[in-house]
Amino acid sequence: MVSSGMALAQNSCQTATPITVGMYTVPAIDGSNISSVCSNAGAAEWYAYTPSANYTVTVSSDFEQNICGDTNFVVYTGDCANLSCYVEDDDSGSLACNTAPFNSYLSKKTFDVQAGMTYYIAWDSRWNTNGFDFQLTEAPQAVVPVSYISQNIPTIPTGNSIYNNCVVDMNGDHLDDLVNVSSHTLKIHYQLPDHTFSNTTFNIPGTGNLPDWSIAAGDYNRDGFNDLLLGSGNGLTFWKSNETGSAYTNITPGQYIFCQRTNFVDINNDGNLDAFSCHDVQRNVYYINDGNGGMTYYQSGTTPGAYNLGLTTTGGNYASLWTDYDNDGDVDMFISKCSGPPCELHRNDGNGVFTDVSAQAGINVTPIQSWSSAIADFDNDGDMDIMIGSNGGVGHKFFRNDLDTTNNVEEPFANITAGSGWDTDSTNNRDYIAYDFDNNGWIDVMSTGGRIMFNQGNMTFAPSNYSALNMGAVGDLNNDGFLDILNENMIRYAVPNGNHWIKVALNGVQSNANGIAARVEIYGSWGKQIRDVRSGEGFEFMSTLNTHFGIGSATDIQKLVINWPNGTIDVVENPAIDSMITINEGAFPLAVTAAQGDEFVMYPNPVSDVINIKSKSNAAIIKAEIFDLSGKLLFKKESVNSTVPVSTLSSGTYIIKVLDVSGKQYTHKFVKS
Numbered sequence: 161m162v163s164s165g166m167a168l169a170q171n172s173c174q175t176a177t178p179i180t181v182g183m184y185t186v187p188a189i190d191g192s193n194i195s196s197v198c199s200n201a202g203a204a205e206w207y208a209y210t211p212s213a214n215y216t217v218t219v220s221s222d223f224e225q226n227i228c229g230d231t232n233f234v235v236y237t238g239d240c241a242n243l244s245c246y247v248e249d250d251d252s253g254s255l256a257c258n259t260a261p262f263n264s265y266l267s268k269k270t271f272d273v274q275a276g277m278t279y280y281i282a283w284d285s286r287w288n289t290n291g292f293d294f295q296l297t298e299a300p301q302a303v304v305p306v307s308y309i310s311q312n313i314p315t316i317p318t319g320n321s322i323y324n325n326c327v328v329d330m331n332g333d334h335l336d337d338l339v340n341v342s343s344h345t346l347k348i349h350y351q352l353p354d355h356t357f358s359n360t361t362f363n364i365p366g367t368g369n370l371p372d373w374s375i376a377a378g379d380y381n382r383d384g385f386n387d388l389l390l391g392s393g394n395g396l397t398f399w400k401s402n403e404t405g406s407a408y409t410n411i412t413p414g415q416y417i418f419c420q421r422t423n424f425v426d427i428n429n430d431g432n433l434d435a436f437s438c439h440d441v442q443r444n445v446y447y448i449n450d451g452n453g454g455m456t457y458y459q460s461g462t463t464p465g466a467y468n469l470g471l472t473t474t475g476g477n478y479a480s481l482w483t484d485y486d487n488d489g490d491v492d493m494f495i496s497k498c499s500g501p502p503c504e505l506h507r508n509d510g511n512g513v514f515t516d517v518s519a520q521a522g523i524n525v526t527p528i529q530s531w532s533s534a535i536a537d538f539d540n541d542g543d544m545d546i547m548i549g550s551n552g553g554v555g556h557k558f559f560r561n562d563l564d565t566t567n568n569v570e571e572p573f574a575n576i577t578a579g580s581g582w583d584t585d586s587t588n589n590r591d592y593i594a595y596d597f598d599n600n601g602w603i604d605v606m607s608t609g610g611r612i613m614f615n616q617g618n619m620t621f622a623p624s625n626y627s628a629l630n631m632g633a634v635g636d637l638n639n640d641g642f643l644d645i646l647n648e649n650m651i652r653y654a655v656p657n658g659n660h661w662i663k664v665a666l667n668g669v670q671s672n673a674n675g676i677a678a679r680v681e682i683y684g685s686w687g688k689q690i691r692d693v694r695s696g697e698g699f700e701f702m703s704t705l706n707t708h709f710g711i712g713s714a715t716d717i718q719k720l721v722i723n724w725p726n727g728t729i730d731v732v733e734n735p736a737i738d739s740m741i742t743i744n745e746g747a748f749p750l751a752v753t754a755a756q757g758d759e760f761v762m763y764p765n766p767v768s769d770v771i772n773i774k775s776k777s778n779a780a781i782i783k784a785e786i787f788d789l790s791g792k793l794l795f796k797k798e799s800v801n802s803t804v805p806v807s808t809l810s811s812g813t814y815i816i817k818v819l820d821v822s823g824k825q826y827t828h829k830f831v832k833s
Contacts, residue, residue, distance in 0.1 A: 173240035173280055176206035181298050189289040193282065197318045197649070198234040198245035201284035210278045215298040216627075219281060220268040222253030223293055230265035230287040231294075236280040237310065244312030244650065246279065247271045247628050250286070267294075271627035272301055274309070304624045305598035305614050306642065308652040315359050316340060316349065316649035323370065326702040327635035327646050328377040331405055332384045334665035334742055336635030336704050338646060341371055341390065346399060346408055355638040366410035368397035369419075376696040377705070378424030379673040380433040381453035386674070386705075389435050391419030396437055400453065415457050417445055421479040421532070424695035425491060426672045427467065428512060429725055433672045433695075436469070438477035438495065444470035467514050469493060469506055476501050479532035479699045483692045484679055485544045486563060489723065489783075489798040491677040491692075494523075496530040496548065503528060503548055507570075522559070522572030529554045531590035532699040536603040537690050538594075539619050544692070546573060547582060547605060549592040556582035560619065581621035587611060591631045591698040595643055599659035599710025601686055606631065606645075628652070635704035636663065641738055643708060662717060663740040664707045666693060671725040671745055679723040679798065680707045681782075683821065685714050688780065711737065719821060721782065722748075723798055729782065731823065751823045759824060762816070766831040769807045771816065779820035787815045806832055 171191040186205050193204035211217070221231045232250045236243040253266030265287070273279060283294070316324060317340060326339035330348050338349035338357065344364050349357040369392035376389040380398075385405035390397045396419050398411040418440040427434045432449035439445055443462055446469065447455035458466040470477050479496040486492065490508040497503045502524035506514045518524035529552030538545045539560065548557040558580045559573035577583050589607035597604045602615035610629035613621035630647045637644040641661035642654035662682065666675030680691045691707040711717065720732040722743055730748040735741050761774045773781055784804045786795040794814070797804060804816065809832045817827045 173206050176208040176280055179207045179209055179296060181296055183293055183295045185293050186283055187291045189283060189285045193284055194243060196243060196245060198248050199282065199284045201286040203285040203289060204282040207281040208278055209281060209296065211273045211275055213275045214301050215273050216270060216301050217273050218270045218297045219294065221292050221294045222255050222266040222268045226266055226292045227255060228257040228259065229290060229292050231267045231283060231292055232286040233267055233281060233283045236282065237277065243280065246310065306657050307655045308626060308629055309655060310628060311651045311653060313349065313357065313649050313651060318648045324646060324648050325371065325633055325700055326375050326377060327633035328386055328702055328705055330386050334706060335639060336637055343370065351637060362408050364399055364408050364410050368410045368412045369395050373419050374422045374696065374700050375702045376422045376424050377702050378433045378676055378695045380424060380449055382673045389422045389424060391422040391437055393418050396422060413455065413457060420477060421699055422696055423480055423482055425482045425676055426725055429490060431671055431726060433676065436480060438480050439475060440477060441475040444477050467512060469514055470495055470504060481533065481535050481697060482677060482694060483535050483544050485561060487543055487798055489796055494533065494535060494546065496533045498529055498531055498551065502526050503530065517570050520570035520572065525557055527554050532592050534592040534594035534605045536594035538603055538615060540687060540689055542688055542690060549589060551588050551590050556585055558582045576619060580619060581613060585623065591700055593634060593698040593703065595634060595708065596710040597643055598657060599642060599661045600712045601689065601710050633701040633703050660711045660714060660737045662709050662735060662737055664720065665740060665742045667742065667744045669745040670728060674705050675724065677725045681721040682709050682717050683719040684711060684717045721821060752819065752825045753823060760826040762828055766833040767806055768833045771804045771806055771830065773802050773804065773818050775820050775824065777822065779822045781818055782821050783819045785817045789813060
């Protein structure tokens, strides 16, 4: 250990003297600096630290002897010829100056280190060249559900005018690629089969908008290559691929939109991806795809014939999530709101009708200040729950979906914030995304600042803080089944923890090409897990379009079921675990067989309100349809949980057709009294 007060001053990275735990004095900052994306100061003092074990380390100048000082440091990994920024800190100290303006400008940063790796600590002259003392301390690393290692990708550019906020397959092989956007330039790092990357740069001529606020991806012209939707404070821009993926065209419609979250989604379910954008200062907007890649602009409740998708005239529409919350087979929309108005839930009633059910659902709580929310089946009961994120003085709100299919009443979600862990989480973040990061079969939530709230399996969450991790686009960037995060030019690779998994990639045929809004289900010893395919979650980033499931220690999956937006159902029996499976719509059709009369029980008949249906094998009912005697479809519901509401039907005779997950179909007449 170096004794307190020992003076060390290093002139360059190459001559950095090794240090360990202790207090050190920097007489002055007068050594040479290395220009990087983390530091462009003219001078620096360099120290090299190589831990003997995995530790959580704190580097700090936040001491009384430095009061009113102003320090800045960067920690690098790699070697002096090829350094990568690891962490940095400027003003995180808590010791305030004893003269005006009474702010703390000292540094303090805690981060995890790996045994045997050298970390270069550079105190630079960003603010001044004065000397000071600093300390390095070590503590045992906390046990976390999943850990991360960092890898620099030198060919990924960084900077304020460059956007590294998208991880998605761009060439149709379903391996997640790295997408970088800058002015007139698209740079794609294609993931190769050996999980290295090969980059290609595309020139995008024309005047357009950059993704200052958000980015979305999807194949809206159905040529096999994903296109981009860029949202800025002035409007949105499409970057559309050609039929070989060898060039992209800039298309800027020109309407003024203060874009926040953007999405690709098939709003009218005609098999073509439309584009949606939250509008911060006016009513929300969207573009309907004509089937040839042409887009027609609509503003909610304003343009003749427009859907009602956010009618708050004062704006505050920050993040949209498209999901089937009521399990009826079509995609609904949730909007996070900021600056006053309550969040909104819009139920898709079919035939171009969206109904604002925020009040009935009980999610229109105020006050609220949220830039984004996380929606997922957090309790694995087959329906989507809602966590409303916090971006201000109002805390998080957590709602359990108490969907009841035995009636036609819009049941309220249950506010279960108290005791969930979200009530004691005082952090404020603009981005929240929901994925199973540790592959244990329960969906977690990541937020800004390297914080993951891990699902404990009982609708409670526990935080883990990762010092070298930031919010970013998510995908599997080495095809090992664990989700990785892109942070600028760094990939944070998840370290496999032994839990098993499956990934599902979709190719739509009748439905949209990406299968966006498809419901993907897996069945096994745990029961059932569900995912909805979405283009655009959280606030800013675009993450993988592959669906990802962790299954913990389970060693098999009984069934994989895909409910496509157009109603097609594919079922794969006993899919291989720890692998990615690609499903072409209709390639694994559910083998429907007419069940014997005694294999299903349906009661009562006649019925006034609810039909109860049960198969003697206890197989889950995945679809129910009701027809009149002429064969006209009147009602369809997916994931019906063995009950079908019929109270809205007129008195008369009808035909009900039900389908279970095993492919058995039962058709029966019933009388509505």
